[in-house]
Amino acid sequence: MSAKETSxxxxxxxxxxxxxxxxxxRVRTVKEIAAIAKVSVAxxxxxxxxxxxxxxxxxxxxxEVVKRLGYTPNALxxxxxxxxxRLIVALLPDxxxxxxxxxxxxxxxxxxxxxxxxxxGETQSNLVREQAYADMVAARQADGIITMFHRVPAIxxxxxxxxxxxCEYVKDSAISSVYVDNVAAASAAVDYLVTLGxxxxxxxxxxSLSPICVDREQGYHLALQRANIAANPALTAAGDFSIEAGExxxxxxxxxxxxxxxxxxxxxxxxxxxxxxxxxxxLRIPEDVSVVGFDDxxxxxxxxxxxxxxxxxxxxxxxxAMTMLIEILNDPEVPPxxxxxxxxxxxxxxxxxx
Amino acid sequence: MSAKETSxxxxxxxxxxxxxxxxxxRVRTVKEIAAIAKVSVAxxxxxxxxxxxxxxxxxxxxxEVVKRLGYTPNALxxxxxxxxxRLIVALLPDxxxxxxxxxxxxxxxxxxxxxxxxxxGETQSNLVREQAYADMVAARQADGIITMFHRVPAIxxxxxxxxxxxCEYVKDSAISSVYVDNVAAASAAVDYLVTLGxxxxxxxxxxSLSPICVDREQGYHLALQRANIAANPALTAAGDFSIEAGExxxxxxxxxxxxxxxxxxxxxxxxxxxxxxxxxxxLRIPEDVSVVGFDDxxxxxxxxxxxxxxxxxxxxxxxxAMTMLIEILNDPEVPPxxxxxxxxxxxxxxxxxx
DNA sequence: CGGTTTTATGTAATCCATTACATTGCGATG
DNA sequence: CATCGCAATGTAATGGATTACATAAAACCG
Numbered sequence: 001m002s003a004k005e006t007s008x009x010x011x012x013x014x015x016x017x018x019x020x021x022x023x024x025x026r027v028r029t030v031k032e033i034a035a036i037a038k039v040s041v042a043x044x045x046x047x048x049x050x051x052x053x054x055x056x057x058x059x060x061x062x063x064e065v066v067k068r069l070g071y072t073p074n075a076l077x078x079x080x081x082x083x084x085x086r087l088i089v090a091l092l093p094d095x096x097x098x099x100x101x102x103x104x105x106x107x108x109x110x111x112x113x114x115x116x117x118x119x120x121g122e123t124q125s126n127l128v129r130e131q132a133y134a135d136m137v138a139a140r141q142a143d144g145i146i147t148m149f150h151r152v153p154a155i156x157x158x159x160x161x162x163x164x165x166x167c168e169y170v171k172d173s174a175i176s177s178v179y180v181d182n183v184a185a186a187s188a189a190v191d192y193l194v195t196l197g198x199x200x201x202x203x204x205x206x207x208s209l210s211p212i213c214v215d216r217e218q219g220y221h222l223a224l225q226r227a228n229i230a231a232n233p234a235l236t237a238a239g240d241f242s243i244e245a246g247e248x249x250x251x252x253x254x255x256x257x258x259x260x261x262x263x264x265x266x267x268x269x270x271x272x273x274x275x276x277x278x279x280x281x282x283l284r285i286p287e288d289v290s291v292v293g294f295d296d297x298x299x300x301x302x303x304x305x306x307x308x309x310x311x312x313x314x315x316x317x318x319x320x321a322m323t324m325l326i327e328i329l330n331d332p333e334v335p336p337x338x339x340x341x342x343x344x345x346x347x348x349x350x351x352x353x354x
Numbered sequence: 355m356s357a358k359e360t361s362x363x364x365x366x367x368x369x370x371x372x373x374x375x376x377x378x379x380r381v382r383t384v385k386e387i388a389a390i391a392k393v394s395v396a397x398x399x400x401x402x403x404x405x406x407x408x409x410x411x412x413x414x415x416x417x418e419v420v421k422r423l424g425y426t427p428n429a430l431x432x433x434x435x436x437x438x439x440r441l442i443v444a445l446l447p448d449x450x451x452x453x454x455x456x457x458x459x460x461x462x463x464x465x466x467x468x469x470x471x472x473x474x475g476e477t478q479s480n481l482v483r484e485q486a487y488a489d490m491v492a493a494r495q496a497d498g499i500i501t502m503f504h505r506v507p508a509i510x511x512x513x514x515x516x517x518x519x520x521c522e523y524v525k526d527s528a529i530s531s532v533y534v535d536n537v538a539a540a541s542a543a544v545d546y547l548v549t550l551g552x553x554x555x556x557x558x559x560x561x562s563l564s565p566i567c568v569d570r571e572q573g574y575h576l577a578l579q580r581a582n583i584a585a586n587p588a589l590t591a592a593g594d595f596s597i598e599a600g601e602x603x604x605x606x607x608x609x610x611x612x613x614x615x616x617x618x619x620x621x622x623x624x625x626x627x628x629x630x631x632x633x634x635x636x637l638r639i640p641e642d643v644s645v646v647g648f649d650d651x652x653x654x655x656x657x658x659x660x661x662x663x664x665x666x667x668x669x670x671x672x673x674x675a676m677t678m679l680i681e682i683l684n685d686p687e688v689p690p691x692x693x694x695x696x697x698x699x700x701x702x703x704x705x706x707x708x
Numbered sequence: 709c710g711g712t713t714t715t716a717t718g719t720a721a722t723c724c725a726t727t728a729c730a731t732t733g734c735g736a737t738g
Numbered sequence: 739c740a741t742c743g744c745a746a747t748g749t750a751a752t753g754g755a756t757t758a759c760a761t762a763a764a765a766c767c768g
Contacts, residue, residue: 029754040718045756055716075493076434077754081723085430087495095458095474096652101450104476117486120449120474122458132471139429140724141441243656276656298450299653302597302630383724394748399726409746431724434753494754 028071037065048073085143086116088325091133092148093125097241098297099267099314100148103167106318107146114326116143125149137162144325150210162328166321167312168212169338176328176336178320182212185310185343186219187226189264189292192308192345194227197354198262198290202235204249204274206266216266216294234258239270246273254281261289261354268293268300268309275303275350286352296346305349312343382425391419402427439497440470442679445487446502447479451595451623452651453668454502457521460672461500468680470497479503491516498679504564516682520675521666522566523692530682530690532674536566539664539697540573541580543618543646546662546699548581551708552616552644556589558603558628560620570620570648588612593624600627608635615643615708622647622654622663629657629704640706650700659703666697 034041039058047054047062054062065071079085090107092100104120111118119142121133134153136142144162147153152170155161169177193201203220206213217236224231237252239245246265250273253260263278265271271293278289285291285305293300296311320339327334384395391398393412401408401416408416419425433439444461446454458474465472473496475487488507490496498516501507506524509515523531547555557574560567571590578585591606593599600619604627607614617632619625625647629639637643639659647654650665674693681688 030756031754041755042719042757043717046717049756053716058716072489072492074434074754075490075495076430076439077723078756079723080428080430080434080725080754081756083723089473094455095449096452096455098450098452101448101476104449108476118475119443120476121472122455122462122474135426136429138426141429243652272656276658279658298597302626304630304633304658384726385724395725396727396749397747400747403726407746412746428724431753432726434724434755435726437753 028069030073033062033065033069033071036069037062079140083140085141087119087142088116088144088146088322089119089121089133089136089142090146090148091121091123091130093123095120095122097269098299099295099312100167101298102314103148103318103321106315106320107166107322108318109315110319110322110326114322116322116326123149127151134163144329146321146325150212162325164321164325164328167317168210171211173338174336176324176338178317178324178339178341179212180312180317180341180343182215182343183219183222185312185345186216186264186294187223188219188345189294189310190220190223191226192347193262193264193290193292193351194223194229196262196290196351199227199229199354200232200235200258200260200262201229202237202249202253202258202260202263204237204239204246204263204265204270206239206241206270208238213266220264232258235260239266241267241269243269243273243276246270246275247277248273250274250277250281262292262351263289264292264294266294268295268297268307271307271309271350272299272303275307285350290351290354292351301348303350308348308351309346310343311346313341316341382423384427387416387419387423387425390423391416433494437494439495441473441496442470442498442500442676443473443475443487443490443496444500444502445475445477445484447477449474449476452653453621453649453666454521456668457502457672457675460669460674461520461676462672463669464673464676464680468676470676470680477503481505481507488517498683500675500679504566516679518675518679518682520671522564525565527692528690530678530692532671532678532693532695533566534666534671534695534697536569536697537573537576539666539699540570540618540648541577542573542699543648543664544574544577545580546701547616547618547644547646547705548577548583550616550644550705553581553583553708554586554589554612554614554616555583556591556603556607556612556614556617558591558593558600558617558619558624560593560595560624562592567620574618586612589614593620595621595623597623597627597630600624600629601631602627604628604631604635616646616705617643618646618648620648622649622651622661625661625663625704626653626657629661639704644705644708646705655702657704662702662705663700664697665700667695670695 030041030044034044043054044062047059051059088111090104108118123129130153134145134155137145137155146164146166148167150168150170152165152175165175165177167179169179190201205217221231235258237249239249263274265274271291275285275291278285283289293307293309296309300307300309384398388395388398397408397412398416401413405413442465444458462472477483484507488499488509491499491509500518500520502521504522504524506519506529519529519531521533523533544555559571575585589612591603593603617628619628625645629645632639632643639645647661647663650663654661654663
């Protein structure tokens with residue numbers, strides 16, 4: 001390219017006469033396009049933004065130049081001027097967790113339908129990272145943010161904040177959230193185990209910092225109460241949503257000599273870990289122990305036996321979250337709200353009669 | 355806050371005298387900060403960018419105002435002016451695929467060490483989406499891009515392009531890539547099966563558009579050749595990397611009455627599907643059929659039996675990709691290069707002697 | 709045909725921060 | 739004491755688009 005340039009001492013030889021510029025070859029701007037197309041910058045901008053208000057002839061000419069030179073408007077300049085980016089950031093603690101992927105798909109569908117793009121940020125539950133991404137909104141690099149964990153980063157924007165909390169929720173009523181009724185879902189799962197005749201039902205909890213986990217535990221207790229079963233505290237173990245945590249919990253129960261015929265887990269990954277630990281101890285699923293998970297991630301269909309679990313409406317959660325965010329973006333006056341969806345039990349092979 | 359505001363009819367009562375402005379409450383700009391701190395905009399900018407060149411006293415005053423008003427500089431304006439964003443976009447076809455998550459972690463580590471932030475884009479192998487994200491670079495919303503699929507979107511930036519292709523590669527030598535030696539890895543996997551005494555080894559291929567899949571297939575054939583085994587074309591099936599594809603492939607082999615004692619799969623998810631199909635037909639793993647995957651995703655450790663697979667250096671792939679991208683960003687002159695890492699076989703329970 | 713819209717385009721202000729260059733004040737040096 | 743250098747700060751240009759407002763030409767109308 002630079003070789004070509006030096007050899008092009010005599011310019012304007014490529015037809016058209018004088019208007020073939022010296023081809024500065026660097027990055028293009030509206031100005032250049034305007035000069036080459038022999039119109040003003042305003043017209044170029046219009047031809048690109050609202051083609052219908054530019055005359056057929058001019059529009060064609062401008063588009064030809066734009067295409068020929070491979071011009072892409074500088075989005076920073078545009079966004080600076082218009083004070084909007086049409087970008088939203090979706091934050092999730094862990095992209096590995098298949099639960100989120102469908103939620104994201106829901107977010108992206110609605111975003112796309114409304115002319116927004118979605119960028120993902122993985123926070124690894126790290127407060128600093130959560131804040132760093134949230135700052136993008138304050139710094140005007142994104143219009144809004146959807147968070148999928150139980151903390152809400154501060155966004156120092158006066159007026160209300162363009163944030164929706166999805167899948168989780170925080171008590172603060174100023175924060176819009178979309179999530180499922182975890183108490184109802186968890187108790188439905190345990191109800192089902194009770195129906196199957198189980199009475200010694202273990203529970204593997206999730207991180208207790210997260211309100212949804214507290215709710216799931218509450219649902220578990222609620223169902224036991226309804227069935228007049230006294231909860232055995234030794235049959236509840238704390239976990240952190242990982243496969244390993246599920247394994248450890250079961251090891252713990254077994255090593256303590258606890259007897260139980262069913263385990264309800266706060267998420268599918270822990271259920272997978274639990275199943276693994278049970279099998280490695282020679283127990284059969286579901287003949288000896290029934291296992292129920294929560295979330296219905298894609299892999300839960302492929303465990304052996306396939307996992308009975310609570311299926312969250314993942315796509316709907318995402319769609320709803322994005323819809324709410326767009327509402328907020330369009331009208332800062334809309335009050336924050338909590339939207340609660342319902343989840344349903346999916347019975348597969350990991351549960352059976354006692 | 356708004357309640358407080360309305361009650362603050364008489365302003366300036368909070369000490370300091372006249373300089374406590376009427377609190378315009380809208381978005382802050384350097385100008386406002388400068389006015390309140392009684393300095394010029396240049397000094398404010400300096401106090402924030404290079405504090406050391408501003409006098410102790412002034413710096414303190416400015417920082418106080420910045421903090422008090424919750425001022426965040428407009429990143430669009432900054433990036434526009436400085437022509438860099440310190441943002442890079444990492445594109446992956448499918449966030450569900452656990453293979454990528456570790457790669458991304460590697461990317462983020464190096465990015466962070468160098469002051470960059472990473473935004474993720476899921477393309478779902480959709481050309482339009484790939485291009486849309488890539489356009490962010492052309493539009494100056496991001497400095498560079500790492501792609502994790504086998505197509506390279508066009509980025510109409512004159513000069514070289516700030517793009518690194520990771521995990522996959524394209525033939526084009528103008529594109530920098532980081533990937534593993536798939537031929538060697540695949541043949542090592544098959545060599546191992548041969549060592550175990552297997553001779554009827556089936557192969558489930560990945561998308562043939564992807565060069566790495568072609569390489570894996572080539573590795574398979576290479577190993578067979580080395581062992582003087584004639585390849586049976588009926589024992590090769592096409593797949594698309596999904597669990598379902600693995601199931602279908604095995605169903606196909608079995609329904610055709612093919613006899614085989616081992617299956618080598620182009621990725622772990624297909625291997626999981628294959629195992630599932632084998633088990634549901636009553637075959638035991640590894641007693642009746644050995645299964646080998648590729649990638650070593652997190653779940654492969656938790657299948658039953660645990661999957662023998664090729665472990666890609668996922669973190670290193672990510673780190674290396676980001677390192678290369680930073681090199682390119684720092685010096686546009688560095689020539690593109692292909693970096694090939696090696697992968698190793700991890701033997702677990704899904705393989706056994708014939 | 710004069711006057712009023714409408715359509716197409718241009719001029720210049722604007723968005724907000726960064727930074728080159730200019731200015732000021734002060735201590736150091738000869 | 740004049741001069742120089744340096745430190746601290748200010749002034750104004752700049753980045754690249756969008757768009758309010760202005761203007762010119764064309765279309766319309768009675």
